[in-house]
Amino acid sequence: MSGSKPQESGSVRIQYSLNKKEKEFVARRRKDVLQSLKKLQIHCSENEMPNIALLGSGGGERAMVGLLGSLDQLQKAGLLDCMLYLSGVSGSTWCMASLYQESDWSTKLETVKDKIVQRLSGPAVSWGDAYDKLKKYYKEKDIFSLTDVWAAMFVTVYVKEIDEHTLSDQWDQKSKDPFPIYTAIDKHSKQNNDGDPWFEFTPYEAGYSLIRAFVETSSFGSKFENGRKIENQPEIDMLYLQVGAVWVVELSHM
Template sequence: MAQVRIGHSLSDGEKNYLCGRKLSVQKCLVKNNIPCTLSTVPNIAILGSGGGQRATVGMLSSLYQMGKQGLLDAALYMSGVSGSTWCMASIYERPNWSSDIKQIQIVAERLGHDSVSLMDRVYHLVKYYRENKNFSLTDVWAALVVPLFVKKIDPSTLSNYQTCHDKDPYPIFTVINQDCKYGNLLRESFFELTPHEAGYTLAGAFVETSSFGSIFNNGVLKKKEPEMDMTYLQGLCGSAPADNEVLLKILKEWLEGKMGLDGRVMQVNIDVKNSTDQKEQIQTLTSDICQSFFDWIKDWDNSSVSEELLVFVKTFEKVTEKPPDKPVDGNLSINAYNEPLKTLIDLVKELLDLLWIWGTNYNCLQNMEAPGVNHMLLKSETSHFEDAGLLVNSPYMSALRAEREIDLIISFDFSDGNPMETVTKTLKQCKDLGISFPAINVTESDVASPKSFYVFKGVKKAPTVIHMPLFNIENCGSNLEYYRQKYSTFQGPYSPEMIEELTKKAGENVINNKDNLLREIESIVKQK
């Protein structure tokens, strides 16, 4: 019978995996004229930040060039946030992909040219709706939106990776507990999912990944539920709209632009940072936006997107042979009507009723007695998870888990805005949590005109951190701001031409810094 494991040690599965992977690391370093024994093999982690499709393509190109330059097998771990996890899920579809980097090219080709039909996406949404007892907007996001970017619906599961990736870096997908984030519980917010275990990175509570989402009581499995598929996991990891302020901003812009509302919702106030009762204010703002939507929908015949919406409604009716009869939280009950407009309005109303319900999963820690684990994690029946980039846009905490003993972090940063924010924000969090992290000294010039390669040397127990911003003065020159604006986070899927251009920019960062990477790796080996 599966049980919750309270503790900070690595799982036996991860330990065994790493033993095999270290052989690949040793061979890679010897090929690069860095002799080392198994006992001096450095623990290197590759991190990928969030950034939507920009991060997906950027991470894909970075990994391809790492492989082409003979550096990819130096990595023991790979961890991602948000858009980088979309890349990870895509490449880990193929067993031992890092041994044949042509498989990365296959994924890149798919991103630029393939598509997933609306019919297939709606079928998957209905599947989630009928099977997931904790249906939330994450299901909708995962089924309808994520496949538009990754160009595939992936029914496999993360636990499948246990046996078919023995020659690849060990993958870590990261999210955060939304309830803990809102409750200002920083240590308890960080959550990770690996092929073997899912759990709280710093708080130290884990279950087998195949049992994540199942019903536990007092730490013991009571009812097994199906493991989430990789499409849902990508939706969970990349659910930036789960943040109320971000969601309202996206929705407002979509209603104004896509639907041509001509400023009818321009007066909606989306600045809720200082609200003492955020949920109540969100409800009010949602009501305003909904009213604008319904005012617009009355003008159905004149709408520029009426055909698109009608296609969605008819597709939904076609795949729903009979109305799903399972309510969700007593609110959601999607019914298929003969009259398309009524169907659409009802569907929109019901989905917006769930506006702040994202990432709902059964809480595996319910009713446990677990000394050292905050009581907030032990009392609720469900927990809510969201995009880790909403807390810090890079998965540093997964690499800073003490038991992983990481010596060197290679961080590919695809964030928008301040290119140094992930390292400076992580430093602040580490100080608050008592975790060793190198000193971060950056200038105004580093923020305005970043270089392509930074090294922050670790001392004592802190790892050395290599920080590589995607757009920098070396690969963009005087066009830095142009590229930042062209490849924004919240925009539709990139064209093949955009993907090709972005691939080149990201790849240049690795090509131009091969010698720098090898120098830092050699330095770590000498220290060991």
């Protein structure tokens, strides 16, 4: 299916190939990774170079702090610039969301790390601000659920902020950082064993990684039917994406 015709904007893309923009980014990033490997006396051609990815585990605030510490040590060892991808699930995505708020965070990790640590050791988001965010979710979204409650009232307790950035807006295509892939488990598919449980979202696309069905990240949260967008909704913000709970994406009847 890699030769199938790409879907136009506003439709579901079903294709066993990378998103075009991701391909372009990876091609540029591979050149930087190759130079970093050479500095470590690891010599290989660009065609032979492995695709190196770091995968962060789940585990709430522990996973968030653990990934941040691991990245710090990788930088000190000269290995951070060798990574093509950075991926995580659940708690480790909290760390990723904080990092990618900063453009080219990998070039100034010490400063970014101190900023994150200072925030985590500081005061929590007030219940009033969290409640205001919950009301905003209720007013703006057609589908309001316990996931919204968890994001506004509980995740804010751990990450100490209300992150209203969107993934597609904050990503710079010329970034010097590894390409981010956030992942989650579709609880319904996993429990019923009736589909692809792995869901991923990047700055460009969001969808199911095994069946290769994706929508543009800017449309993540909108409604689709028969592979076409039928109702536009605001893009889901990063606070909601950090919940790591049940993901509901209406891709039925594609």
